Amino acid sequence: MPIDAPGKINVLWFLPTHGDSRYLGTSEGGRSVDLPYLRQIAQGADQLGYFGVLLPTGRSCEDSWVVASALAPLTERLRFLVAVRPGLQSPTLAARMTATLDRISNGRLLINVVTGGDPAENKGDGIFLSHAERYEVTREFLQIYKRVLSGETVAHKGKHFEIEDGRLLFPPVQTPYPPLYFGGSSEAANEVAAGEIDKYLTWGEPPAAVAQKLSVVRELAEKKGRKVSFGIRLHVIVRETNAKAWEAAEELISRLDDNTITEAQKVFARMDSVGQSRMSQLHGGRRDKLEVSSNLWAGVGLVRGGAGTALVGDPETVAERIDEYRRLGIDSFILSGYPHLEEAYRFGELVLPRLPVSHPLPSRDRQANMGPFGESIAGDRRPEKRLASQS
Numbered sequence: 001m002p003i004d005a006p007g008k009i010n011v012l013w014f015l016p017t018h019g020d021s022r023y024l025g026t027s028e029g030g031r032s033v034d035l036p037y038l039r040q041i042a043q044g045a046d047q048l049g050y051f052g053v054l055l056p057t058g059r060s061c062e063d064s065w066v067v068a069s070a071l072a073p074l075t076e077r078l079r080f081l082v083a084v085r086p087g088l089q090s091p092t093l094a095a096r097m098t099a100t101l102d103r104i105s106n107g108r109l110l111i112n113v114v115t116g117g118d119p120a121e122n123k124g125d126g127i128f129l130s131h132a133e134r135y136e137v138t139r140e141f142l143q144i145y146k147r148v149l150s151g152e153t154v155a156h157k158g159k160h161f162e163i164e165d166g167r168l169l170f171p172p173v174q175t176p177y178p179p180l181y182f183g184g185s186s187e188a189a190n191e192v193a194a195g196e197i198d199k200y201l202t203w204g205e206p207p208a209a210v211a212q213k214l215s216v217v218r219e220l221a222e223k224k225g226r227k228v229s230f231g232i233r234l235h236v237i238v239r240e241t242n243a244k245a246w247e248a249a250e251e252l253i254s255r256l257d258d259n260t261i262t263e264a265q266k267v268f269a270r271m272d273s274v275g276q277s278r279m280s281q282l283h284g285g286r287r288d289k290l291e292v293s294s295n296l297w298a299g300v301g302l303v304r305g306g307a308g309t310a311l312v313g314d315p316e317t318v319a320e321r322i323d324e325y326r327r328l329g330i331d332s333f334i335l336s337g338y339p340h341l342e343e344a345y346r347f348g349e350l351v352l353p354r355l356p357v358s359h360p361l362p363s364r365d366r367q368a369n370m371g372p373f374g375e376s377i378a379g380d381r382r383p384e385k386r387l388a389s390q391s
Contacts, residue, residue: 003327003328003329004329005326005327005328005329006229006326006329006330006331007356008331008356008357008358009322009326009330009331009332009333009355009356009357009358010051010052010331010332010333010357010358010359011050011051011332011333011335011352011355011357011359012050012051012052012053012054012079012081012332012333012334012335013041013045013050013052013053013054013334013335013336013340013344013347014053014054014056014334014335014336014340015038015041015042015053015054015055015056015067015071015340016033016041016056016336016340017033017038017055017056017061017062017064017067018033018056018058018060018061018062019031019033020033020037020338020339020340020341021338021339022251022252022338022339023251023252023253023254023255023256024252024253024255024256024299024300024302024303024304024338025253025255025256025257025260025261025264025302025303026255026256026260028255029255031339033062035067035070037341038067038071039071039074040341041053041340041341041344042071042074042075042078043074043075044341044344044345044348045078045344045348046075046076046077046078047362048344048345048348048349048352048361048362049348049352049357049359049360049361049362050078050344050348050352050359051079051332051357051358051359052078052079052080052081052108052110053078053079053080053081054081054112054233054334054336055067055068055080055081055082055083056083056306057083057085057112057114058118058121059121059124059125064082064083065082065097065101068080068082068101068105068109069101069104072101072104072105072108073104075108077108077359078108079105079108079109079110080101080105080108080109080110081110081111081112081181081334082101082109082110082111082112083111083112083113083114084097084098084111084112084113084114084141084145085114085116086113086115086134086137086138086140086141086142087115087116087122087127087129087134087137087138087141088125088127090161091141091142091144091145091148091161091163091166092144092145092148092154092163092166092167094141094145095145095148095149095166095168096168096170098111098145098149098172098177098178099149099168099170099171099172100170102172102173102174102178103170103172103173106173107172107173107174107178109172109174109178110178110179110181111177111178111179111180111181112181112182113138113142113180113181113182113197115134115135115137115138115184115189115192116134118267118270118271118273118305119270119271120270122134131186131188132188135184135186135188135189135191135192136159136160137160138192139191139192139195139196140158140159140160140161141160141161142180142192142196142197143156143196144156144161144163144166146176146177146180146196148166148167148168149168149171149172149176149177150176150177151168151171151176152167153165153166153167154166154167179198179199180196180197180198180199181197181198181199181201181231181332182196182197182199182200182201183200183201183202183203183233183275184274184275185202185213185273185274185275185278186274186275189274189275190216190217190220191220193217193220193221193228194217194220194221194223194224194226194228195220195221195224195226197228198228198229199228199229199230199231199332200214200217200228200229200230200231201230201231201232201233201332201334202214202230202231202232202233202275203232203233203234203275203278203279203306203307203308203309204232204233204234204235204296204307204308204309204310204311205278205279205282205309206292206293206296207293207324207325207328209278210232210325210328210330211328214230214328214329214330217230218329229331229332230328230329230330230331230332231330231331231332231333231334232325232330232332232333232334233306233307233334234307234309234310234311234333234334234335234336235300235307235309235310235311235335235336235337235338236310236311236312236318236335236336236337236343236347236351237249237252237297237310237311237312237313237337237343238311238313238314238315238318238337238343238346238347238350238351239314239346240314240315240350241314242312242313242314242317244314245312245313245314245317246312248312249297249299249310249312252299252300252338253287253299253302256302256303260303261287261302261303264302264303264304264305265280265302267305268280268305271305276305276306279298279301279306279307279308279309280301280308282298282301282308282309283298283299283301283302283308287299287302291312292309294321295311295312295313295317295318295321296309296310296311296312296321297309297310297311297312307336310337315350315351315354316354318347318351319351319354319355322351322355323355326356331358335347
């Protein structure tokens with residue numbers, strides 16, 4: 001099947017509601033992630049021109065709906081990618097929450113459908129379903145959820161849900177509903193993505209593996225008469241030179257001891273997530289084989305669940321690696337870096353202007369309301385304009 005490479009892309013950042021640090025796997029360099037700090041990241045991302053921010057979900061995180069509701073009034077253009085959890089929420093309650101947040105944010109809500117991949121955490125939330133059953137629930141949930149958000153009055157009696165007179169009194173701003181994002185690497189996940197989802201997300205595997213995953217979902221969707229777009233979740237470590245970027249990558253795991261890695265890998269091994277297994281296989285818990293593809297570094301995944309790879313390099317190199325994924329058909333890039341405030345600015349200033357983004361970036365030449373640009377020289381004159389890559 002021919003690949004329809006998008007001409008433009010959307011770039012989102014990440015709100016670290018589970019914590020932030022200069023070093024992985026240790027409290028050293030840890031940072032208090034409270035509302036003022038999250039506000040700094042969100043407003044920075046808004047001002048830099050990111051399309052939106054992803055808010056993670058799970059018991060290790062602050063609640064994504066509450067945080068997004070607190071930050072939406074403090075930002076102007078930024079979109080919020082917030083999770084619905086089939087099995088934890090009823091589809092009609094989730095539809096009301098979705099419509100409300102879409103309305104109070106004036107249409108800036110994106111929905112991340114999260115099925116859940118850690119059986120221990122699921123049991124803590126009262127979910128004792130197998131992997132296959134969770135995806136059954138997800139499919140049935142979405143079929144009801146989308147109909148309610150689209151303005152239908154729903155009567156439904158299925159295997160997992162029974163609904164009478166399910167409807168909204170206050171519709172969402174976006175029609176028929178906010179875009180639905182979804183990630184998963186199993187056959188069951190691919191079927192749900194192909195049949196119900198707008199944007200399929202993959203974690204940052206090497207380009208050849210990503211191409212294969214996208215091809216499977218693309219073909220399944222085509223058989224159902226649908227078209228799915230694609231996104232990718234990655235970390236980034238960008239510095240002015242490749243050497244400095246790789247030094248920063250090593251520094252990020254410099255406080256990480258072998259026991260911490262071993263214990264983290266035990267947690268990942270208990271999960272029934274195919275995607276998590278694929279992430280762990282990239283490095284095998286070893287420090288000596290972390291560059292798993294050109295400029296793709298798996299060090300983050302030694303102790304962090306979910307997305308575990310980072311693009312590492314200078315601005316030109318990272319931009320080219322991103323373009324490599326774009327040519328595979330990916331139009332949305334959800335990025336993060338440590339610490340998240342500083343790395344949002346590094347990427348936003350060094351790389352974002354090099355990318356073919358579909359969302360407008362702030363003009364660096366505008367004078368109105370922009371204030372000083374660069375520090376005055378000897379308090380006497382403004383500095384000459386130079387590109388960041390030349391500094």
